[in-house]
Amino acid sequence: MDLKDFLRKVELFDGLTEAELEKVAAICQQRRFHRGDILTKQGTPGEELFIVTKGFVEVFLEAPQRVVVNLGAGQIVGEMALVDQGLSSATVRAVEEPTLTQVIRFEQLERLFQQDASIGFKIIRNIAADLSFKLRHRNLSER
């Protein structure tokens, strides 16, 4: 599948025009992970946003150790550190062989936001919706 066709199906990019999607696609890099590989480590500075394109990752808290959610195709990882500039809130590791992602460096995304505020507004709004959905999932999981 063409990268733009995939990005169009990712909620993070909902509402972007074709021209805006082109700009996002230009800063994406594909990265392949093997089962057990770490995408982000809890407590370390986050520098990249990951979009799962194939496979699954698990979001894992270190203390006490527990998996809080599995994220599959179309889901994003690293958005909290992008929003609050804090350290990564969890460890994320690949649990399927292979797990494929598209990766965007924060600095490139922030530069894009500065160049085009419309893209910045839409993506930040969509990140808020994604965080809301994840919170709803967690609330439903703990019923």
Add this chain to the structure above:
Amino acid sequence: MASYKVSYVVIGMDHPGGIVNLDHKPFVGEQVRLSDLTFEVLEVLEIMPARGGFHYYHATCHPIPTDISSDGTDQKSS
């Protein structure tokens, strides 16, 4: 084309569930794979109004029993 963002919550075992995008609405009886296990959907609810091309669903599911074959792969029980 619509996309369906689904929150899967597992009952009947200690499992964190998952979130996945589908190209179709989830349905009762559907079998889904979340990382290393397969589950059957028991209930489907819309949890947020659709926005843009996205629909938001919550599905409750339970594990489908599997046997481990001699080569180490999961085999669904008949």
